[in-house]
Amino acid sequence: MSLLTIDSLTQSYVDPYTGGVTEAIGDVTLEIADGEFVALLGPSGCGKTTVLNIVAGFIEASGGTVAVGGTTVHGPGPDRGVVFQDFALFPWLTVESNVAFGLKMQGVPKAERRERAGKMLELVGLDGFGAKYPHELSGGMRQRAGVARVLVTDPAMMLMDEPFASIDAQTRRQLQQEVLRIWDASRPTVLFVTHDVDEAIFMADRVVVLSGRPSTVAADIRVPLERPRTWRDVQSDPAFISMRDELLTMLGVET
Numbered sequence: 001m002s003l004l005t006i007d008s009l010t011q012s013y014v015d016p017y018t019g020g021v022t023e024a025i026g027d028v029t030l031e032i033a034d035g036e037f038v039a040l041l042g043p044s045g046c047g048k049t050t051v052l053n054i055v056a057g058f059i060e061a062s063g064g065t066v067a068v069g070g071t072t073v074h075g076p077g078p079d080r081g082v083v084f085q086d087f088a089l090f091p092w093l094t095v096e097s098n099v100a101f102g103l104k105m106q107g108v109p110k111a112e113r114r115e116r117a118g119k120m121l122e123l124v125g126l127d128g129f130g131a132k133y134p135h136e137l138s139g140g141m142r143q144r145a146g147v148a149r150v151l152v153t154d155p156a157m158m159l160m161d162e163p164f165a166s167i168d169a170q171t172r173r174q175l176q177q178e179v180l181r182i183w184d185a186s187r188p189t190v191l192f193v194t195h196d197v198d199e200a201i202f203m204a205d206r207v208v209v210l211s212g213r214p215s216t217v218a219a220d221i222r223v224p225l226e227r228p229r230t231w232r233d234v235q236s237d238p239a240f241i242s243m244r245d246e247l248l249t250m251l252g253v254e255t
C-alpha cells in the first residue's frame, strides 16, 4: 500500500519585488509504499527541498496534491517527522529534553517521556549524553540526536533534507550506516533528499531522480542491494558501481 502519494505537483515562486516567477517544480508524481526508503536525487536548485517542504506541510503547493496515509496534507502533523540539515536542536535544552520535546508537545506524561527518550538515546548511541547541551556534542552526535528527536514520536514518515551535508566525509559514511541501523529498528517510511549519488544508493530502496528546474521525475530506479548494508561491502559491489555510473551519467557528470 502506498503511504505517500504525490500527484501532479507543481510549485512556482513569485519574487515579491520584481514579480519574476521561478518555476521550481514542473510536474512531480510519485508514490512511496509503507515502510519504503526513497531517496530524492537531483542537482542543486532543482526543487528537492521544495518537494520535502510541501510534504512536511510547511508550504502549500501551487498545484497538485499530496496525501499521507490517504489524508491530504494541508499543514504539518505528527505523522511526519522532519530531520533538518542544521540539526534544529534547541540550544537551551539538554539532549534528553530535545529528544523528549515532541512527546511533551503530544502531552505524554513526564515519566514516560524520560523512559522513551532514554531508550531512543541508547538506540542512537547517545546514552550517557542526555544531560549534555547540543554545543557539547560533535556534528555527528547532534545529527543522531536530531534523528532520535524525530523517531521517538514514532511518526509514519520521516523526512530528511540532506541531513549529512554539513558533516565531514569520514563521519558521514559512519553516520549513513548508523542511521540505516536505527531506521531498521522501526522502519518508518522515509523521503530522503540528497544531491549525493553514493549516499542515495547506499541509503535507499529506490532512487527517484529529478530533472533540472522546472523539475519532473527523470528516473525511478530500484536499488539492487541487500540489507543490512555496510560501506565496506557496498563500495566494491558491482551492482552499486553500475548504478552509480548510470546515475552520474543521467546527472551529466563525466565518469
Ligand SMILES: Nc1ncnc2c1ncn2[C@@H]1O[C@H](COP(=O)(O)OP(=O)(O)O)[C@@H](O)[C@H]1O
Pocket (backbone or CB within 6 Å): 013, 014, 022, 024, 042, 043, 044, 045, 046, 047, 048, 049, 050, 051, 213
Ligand atoms: N522561498 C522561495 N522563494 C523564491 N524562490 C525559491 C524559494 N525557495 C526556493 N526557491 C527557488 O526554487 C528553486 C528550487 O529550490 P530548492 O527546492 O531549494 O532546490 P534544491 O533543494 O533542489 O536545491 C531554486 O531556484 C530556488 O532558488
Ligand SMILES: [Mg+2]
Pocket (backbone or CB within 6 Å): 048, 049, 050
Ligand atoms: Mg535543498
